[in-house]
Amino acid sequence: xxxxxxxxxxxxxxxxxxxxxxxxxxxxxxxxxxxxxxxxxxxxxxxxxxxxxxxxxxxxxxxxxxxxxxxxxxxxxxxxxxxxxxxxxxxxxxxxxxxxxxxxxxxxxxxxxxxxxxxxxxxxxxxxxxxxxxxxxxxxxxxxxxxxxxxxxxxxxxxxxxxxxxxxxxxx
Amino acid sequence: xxxxxxxxxxxxxxxxxxxxxxxxxxxxxxxxxxxxxxxxxxxxxxxxxxxxxxxxxxxxxxxxxxxxxxxxxxxxxxxxxxxxxxxxxxxxxxxxxxxxxxxxxxxxxxxxxxxxxxxxxxxxx
Numbered sequence: 001x002x003x004x005x006x007x008x009x010x011x012x013x014x015x016x017x018x019x020x021x022x023x024x025x026x027x028x029x030x031x032x033x034x035x036x037x038x039x040x041x042x043x044x045x046x047x048x049x050x051x052x053x054x055x056x057x058x059x060x061x062x063x064x065x066x067x068x069x070x071x072x073x074x075x076x077x078x079x080x081x082x083x084x085x086x087x088x089x090x091x092x093x094x095x096x097x098x099x100x101x102x103x104x105x106x107x108x109x110x111x112x113x114x115x116x117x118x119x120x121x122x123x124x125x126x127x128x129x130x131x132x133x134x135x136x137x138x139x140x141x142x143x144x145x146x147x148x149x150x151x152x153x154x155x156x157x158x159x160x161x162x163x164x165x166x167x168x169x170x171x172x
Numbered sequence: 173x174x175x176x177x178x179x180x181x182x183x184x185x186x187x188x189x190x191x192x193x194x195x196x197x198x199x200x201x202x203x204x205x206x207x208x209x210x211x212x213x214x215x216x217x218x219x220x221x222x223x224x225x226x227x228x229x230x231x232x233x234x235x236x237x238x239x240x241x242x243x244x245x246x247x248x249x250x251x252x253x254x255x256x257x258x259x260x261x262x263x264x265x266x267x268x269x270x271x272x273x274x275x276x277x278x279x280x281x282x283x284x285x286x287x288x289x290x291x292x293x294x295x296x297x
Contacts, residue, residue: 051275052275052276052277053270053274053275053276054273054274054275056274065274068272068273068274069273069274088273090272090273091272092271092272093272098271098272098273098275099273100273100275135271135275135277158277158280159278159280159283160278160283161277161278
C-alpha cells in the first residue's frame, strides 16, 4: 500500500505516496515553504477539534503560531493539491523537539496521522535529531494509539495530560 | 463581591503569572469588588519578589490597598484551605503555561481548583 522510503523499523522517509483506507492517494512531502496551503488547512479546521488550545482560533494568533511551527522540520499530507495533514517538530531549546500532528476532518481514521508521524520521525532521524516528545490529553485515545504504534512510550503523567517520548537517534 | 486573586510565580513568566491580577483589576471597573491577592508556590524565589513588587505597583495604580499575602507551601492545598476558612465569591488563577509548540499545560494548581474549588473559578490566560 505504500511506495517510497520505508526504513527497517517502520519509519518512512518522505516523499512517498500512500493509499488511505478509503482509497484516496495521499502524498507525503517534507514542508518546503508552502505556507499558504498550510494556512488554508488550519483555516478549514473545525474549532471543535482543537486540542490543548491549538490550532489557535483566530487568524492573527494562527499567524504567530505558524511562525513558531514552520521553521522546524515538518511533513505535509497532500490530497488533490490540498494540504489535509501536517506534522511538525519544534525545538524545545533543551536538546529535544516537541511533536505536533493535525489531520483535517474527513481524513481522520484512515492512516494519515500514523503516516505523518512515521515520516516526520524518519525525517528527524535523517537530520540527526535525538529525543522527540509530545503531550496529549489522557482521554484522547485515538491519538495515543497512533503514538504507541509509532514508537512513543509513556514518560510521565501530569494531571489531565500525559507526556510521551521516543528517540530516533542511532538506529536504522 | 469578594474575589481571590492567586498569583503563582515560577510556573510561568512573571508577566503570565500576573495575568490573573490584570484581569481582576479590569473586573473591578465593573462594580463593587473586594480583592484579596495572594502569592503561592515558590514564595522565596526571585520571581516571587519581582511578581510581588509588580503586583503592588498595579494595585497602587488602580487605587487599591497594596496588600499581597505570601502563602508558602503546596499551592493547591494552601488555596483550598483558604477557601475553606474564608468566604469568597470567585477565584482567579492562571490557566497555565504553554509548550514550545503552543499547547496549553494547565498547572497542577489550575487543575486541582477546577475539580475542588467550592466557588466560581476563572482560569486567566
